[in-house]
Amino acid sequence: MSHQELINMTRSLVAHGAAGTMEYADEVVRVPAAAYTDEALFEREKKQIFRRLPLMVAPSCELPNPGDYKAMDICGVPLLLTRQKNGTIGAFLNMCTHRGNPLADGCGNASRFTCGYHGWTFKNDGDLLGVADSKDFGKIDKAAHCLKRFPVFESAGLIWATLDPDSILDIADYLCGYDDLLSAFGFESWHLFSQRTLAGPNWKTAYDGYLDFYHLPVLHKDTFGADFYNRANYFAWGPHQRLSTPSKYAVKVSSEDDLQIDLTEVADEDISYEVLVQGVWTIFPHISIASFYGGGLRGAMISQLFPGNKVGESFTTQFYVMENEPDDEEKIKAAHEQFDFLEIVVRDEDYKTGKRQHEALQSGLLKEVLFGRNERGGQVFHQWVEKLTNASDDDLLEIFAHEKAEAAE
Ligand code: FES
Ligand SMILES: [Fe+2]
Structure with a gap:
């Protein structure tokens, strides 16, 4: 600092x-x-x-423990933040990759999320874990149907995410060293x-x-x-x-x-x-x-x-x-x-x-x-x-x- x-x-x-x-x-x-x-x-x-642009979506202390999550809606974009098993933060589009139903509401602690529409299950690192009745559903590449990820950055006890999955603007660049002072x-x-x-x-x-x-x-x-x-x-x-x-x-x-x-x-x-x-x-x-x-x-x-x-x-x-x-x-x-x-x-x-x-x-x-x-x-x-x-x-x-x-x- x-x-x-x-x-x-x-x-x-x-x-x-x-x-x-x-x-x-x-x-x-x-x-x-x-x-x-x-x-x-x-x-x-x-x-x-x-x-x-990167937005400060949560103070780190809102999601202190592995499994903590928060769902929020920002300018029409459903965002799901999770504290993953390894302690890092994941920022995902809060939409089931089956047909788009939001996976989580509010906040809580969960290592996985089961979609309330047809029952697909996702890990809190975004991986698609299970397709309900997958034999009936038909074959799909599960790895290609993980939750969509947003760029995310945690620094100075604050969490930033960019609500554009394709953004290549580096969040640390965007902060211009300011997070160093905030620390x-x-x-x-x-x-x-x-x-x-x-x-x-x-x-x-x-x-x-x-x-x-x-x-x-x-x-x-x-x-x-x-x-x-x-x-x-x-x-x-x-x-x-x-x-x-x-x-x-x-x-x-x-x-x-x-x-x-x-x-x-x-x-x-x-x-x-x-x-x-x-x-x-x-x-x-x-x-x-x-x-x-x-x-x-x-x-x-x-x-x-x-x-x-x-x-x-x-x-x-x-x-x-x-x-x-x-x-x-x-x-x-x-x-x-x-x-x-x-x-x-x-x-x-x-x-x-x-x-x-x-x-x-x-x-x-x-x-x-x-x-x-x-x-x-x-x-x-x-x-x-x-x-x-x-x-x-x-x-x-x-x-x-x-x-x-x-x-x-
Ligand atoms: S929309 Fe999520 S399982 Fe169908
Ligand atoms: Fe004022």
Whole structure:
């Protein structure tokens, strides 16, 4: 993991904080309002972004044991994730190769799946194990009728899959080294405490809210934002961005202490990992990771956002992951309270506002929306969405080969 890169970012944030400055984008950027409301564009985004690029489909701790599986539907593609016997993850098209019936629903633990239609059986590594009444059925090559596999990659305690079985875009290339930084959280050994799914507005309207601190003291003034600083500096690895407050202080919150550490007085080697990963880490095109404490224990909310069926709809699964499982009732209660609070903030403040905003944009009477010089995250996000929506498959390979090389410099 690039410890030095984390230190460098922290030092840059501290220097800006001490000087009362921030990094600005070059100019105010305008995005056509139709980018949020155009139905044809929305369908193109689902195809070109969500069905073609690697997506973070699950934290590893959602499938910790061999046999664990999860079925999900992403933009019309039925996906089955399994933790195989050898500990690796398999990502499959969740469709029986007989006539396409989805093999699994929800989540659970199973070493094999029997199709509920005619009874064909598959191993959780995708192999076709048995054709029901195979003599009656007739001869087929079983090896040619395994479950269709999607490219999959597990790193930093997170699992990515590409919902195009023919994709040759290397998932590690796509991440541009960002997973190396994310590994500072140590999610490989964390636990999934709780999860839930919320309905939200258009996926980009919803995602915009994860990419700016500008709104925190205003929209969230009644919950947590009143004392929050509204500035963020941005760090980018390809389309993936971290945002964090330029400040010389690290706010450390735990059951024992609640104090501000002046980082100008702390040596590099004494800065803890939890301070080094402060802020929000987004993974293009649909993930946001932020640290929290529940019951005095370290946790993070991983928000995973997907477009819904209509242009004005999205849904977000919030995973509340914890470094250590709370082991007594009081801590469990406090962790639930923290997580419930985050649901309220996102549902009743961010997404409620996003839905109103989307309805108003649908009037068509505002032609453009603005992203200020202090909102570089949104600027960069929309530029990448446009670029990747319009890129050919060959362009994609070139774009990420280039980004990876840049990030490595
Ligand atoms: S569709 Fe699965 S066994 Fe027939
Ligand atoms: Fe917000």
